[in-house]
Amino acid sequence: MGFQQGLSGLNASAKNLDVIGHNIANSNTTGFKSSRTEFAAMVASAVGTAGGINSGIGVEVGAIAQQFNQGNLTVTGNSLDVAINGNGFFTLQMPDGSRGYTRDGSFKLDTFGNVVTNSGAKVMGYPTDPDTGLRTSSTASPLTFPTSAPIPAKQTTKISAAFNLDARAPDAAGNPAATPPVPATPRSTYGTSINVYDSQGVATAVNLYFEKTANPNEWNVYDSLDPAAPSRGTITFDGDGKITGPAPTPPATGFQLPLQIDPSLNNPNAGPTAPNAPNPFTVTLSLDNVTQFGTKFAVSELTQDGYTSGQLTGINIGDDGVILTRYSNGVTRAEGQVVLASFRNTQGLAAMGGNTWVETYESGQPTFGAPTDGNFGSLRAGALEDSNVDLTAELVNMMTAQRAYQANAQTIKTQDQVMSTLVNLR
Template identity: 65%
Template sequence: MAFQHGLSGLNASSKNLDVIGHNIANANTTGFKSSRAEFADLVASSMGAGGGANYGIGVEVAAVAQQFSQGNVTVTGNNLDVAINGNGFFKVQQADGSAAYTRAGNFKLDKTGDLVTNGGAQVMGFKVDPATGLSTSEAQPLSFPTGAPIQAKQTSTITANFNLDARAQNAVGKAAVAANPTATPPIAAQAAVPPTPASTYGTSINVYDSQGVATPVSLYFLKNGPNTWEVYTDLAVAEADLATAAAAGAGTPLAPTDSKGQLVFDASGKLISGSPIPGLEILAQNPNTPSPEFINGATGVTLDLSGATQFGSKFAVADLTQNGYASGDLTSINISNDGMVMASYSNGVTRAEAQVALANFRNPQGLLAVGGNNWVESFDSGPAVMGKPGDGNFGALRSGALEDSNVDLTAELVNMMTAQRAYQANAQTIKTQDQVMSTLVNLR
């Protein structure tokens, strides 16, 4: 029986060395998870046999268990590298359409615009609707428009945040005041204030029609009384209204013929009325339209001035944006820490196109390794549960980084020496048994 003991020990030690060698070979493999050989004894016995009737007949490798401990996260700076810190796997779709799972986040963008692994499997994620910002609930292969530009979007809203100078005089100007020392209190002489040019407080921005053709829009603000300003989009109209009021005499309020709205501020400089201004009719400068066409059609453009203030400082525009854009080509892709895939386009637009999906399993050790840094689910692992990074028991992502192999090289080298000694010891039991058998055969 000792021959069988030694032989089983040799086999088990050899398999253990195979596992250790595989770990060492993959010490630098991104997302690799080490394994360990787990042994069990072999016993020969008869049912119901009493004490002393059970005989050990050696050892076997009961399982090769994967160790899904966290690997170190190394910053790479590559905008398509992403590491999982915690539980979960990236879901990928292989060339045959089957699903696989990986911890290696060294992704690439291929020539067709697909986000893929080094093995060519497509990375799965949740698509984001650019219009609403909402993501789908079903994971699908992530692909981006590298062969054609994204469609233009017409402007529906202009948002402006600015400060109007509270020290400004009425746009029409102010008549001169003669001195009156006998008045109570005495009145000092005041020089006339000329009309303020209509372009003094103005700014401009480009808006876009449905074909992405830009049309410049200007905004002009004329003070028309205490804490009150008129809003114009046509300089010629503003100047005409100003000239009419000035001709009636300095100090005459404006009688706007085409003011788009009136901004009213309180004593603290906070806007209390006049925003938003809906239905701005902006004529598109598009030679392809058979007749004059307004930006955003009959609905018009909404002018959001809710961030306007009136303080005693110079006129300054803090922010001026609109939500339309021309068509544009994809220039770069970045994956953020929450898994959002941000695409940048040549028209200056950067928007979320998708979110990387994560999968988790009830028993990750039941996954079957199929090579190429991939695992597939099995009956033992249970079905994949899909989710988003950071939700529930799913790990967080680290963009611009990769998860290293979790192989402890020092420990593996020590384990290799131990396995080698075990192999030598089992070989020695076979040698000793052979000597014993030779002694018995040579008895006379």
């Protein structure tokens, strides 16, 4: 009798409708990956009957296969929304401490500054050097930002300068005996200024003035307009206008000039009578890009590496996963790099709900890396990956599954009529 075949067909069709309904229900779920039902025929066999006639005993669901093709990217404008364009999964530390994976990049910041998913899982990343953005470790850890307290102040250690000193400038002392007389050049003629920061983040202005000496291609450096102030060093040039001094003190490289900074000039907490006061410190003036050409004095770069404390004001995630944070003190620095995971067999991943998967024996162990490295995809900040469900196709599949269910029910009805006919034989 064919009741078994019809019943298996009903079960398989019902399972297919469950899968289609699940896909349709998640057609707007961020990062969702659709599934499809794969059927397999069931055949009863016995030893020695390989050449016989076997009509089969129905159908079974061979597998429910996930489809990990790329979903469309929708721009949201939210800086913490991140989409993966290509291969890879975001790596998560689940609330129970286990590891999970997702394509849903709708991240949030919790009260402790952790980057988390909607289900509370922490997003993993590599630590980076704040200044260069280069990875400092290959061990991933939860990404955390200083939201509960400002970043501490950083004392200035280096000033980078790029400027040109006018090769036509006369001796600053002047020459009243010359015809016509050459007046003295005010020290402020060639000068510039920049703020540096002590260990408490208090700014102190550093003034730099340059005076041409009587020696060719030589300039003295001062930090005060006081005529009695001593020179802080001498800059020398060759005949092509390229800098030749001051020579660096080993093991330093490049042309550098040390400047002594007294924080008590601006910081009321500094000074010899203040307990635990910020100490005077040395700032290195880098002069590698200083020239002496026959054009006007002009400063093209004057930067320093210190800053006062600052609150987090913005976050930007690059294509390579490096997270740049902006602070109220004007500082932008790298706070980490998003880590991605890939698998040899993505269809072997087990779905756990909440847009997350976990690894299984079938998926294999994950391979970790940074976005754009190797076969990993790139990130798109301010965007989310849509569900890859094709709603039109799912509606057509649903109609087909419905017809298959009705047809299997009809076979049971027909078998029932046949059996009724046999029972009623006289």
